[in-house]
Amino acid sequence: MQNLQGQLLISSAGLYDPNFRHTVVLIGAHGDEGALGVVLNRPAGVAIADAAPPLMPITGREAILYQGGPVQPDQPVLLAELSDPSLADVHVFDAIGFLTGELSETARTAIRRARVYAGYSGWGPGQLEDEMAADTWIVEPPRVEDVFTDDPDGLWKRILQRKGPRYKHISMMPFDPRVN
Secondary structure, eight states: OOOOTTOOOOHHHHHOTTTTTTOOOEEEETTTTTEEEEEEOOOOEEHHHHOOOOOOOHHHHHOOOEOOOSSSEEEEEEEEEEGGGGOSEEEEETEEEEEEEEEEHHHHHHHHEEEEEEEEEEETHHHHHHHHTOOOOEEEEEOOHHTTTOGGGHHHHHHHHHHHHHHHHHHHOOOSSGOO
């Protein structure tokens, strides 16, 4: 199986796990030990100023927290677009990467924009591969605008529609199939 680092995973219509139903996950790392990423389209509706005040100078006063996944939901995860991608602790794609621990002044000044996620999404060894074999996820190359979308609630549908006619039908599936 291909390495999925730097790819988007779009939940398929058959994924009913509430942690991942209608989600778009950006994979930051994938290897023999497993995989990790963040859910891009789950705004928590809480201001960074309230949830993680020390990060507000990086994200801006109006920024909100996103739910990155079910793993360590009390741990903030910082995803940023950097003027120098080599400063990322975990480079994901293009100028996008994760910053961890204490930020150096060099890294702080290299941040063009950033989002903070509560927790992350994680898979143990072989778990993501099994889910891929079961057609749980649809893979798509990311775009920077996917990461920093102004419409996170519409991201899942938009990405499926850009994949073409085969996926347009899936994009019309309601979150709760009982309302279909």
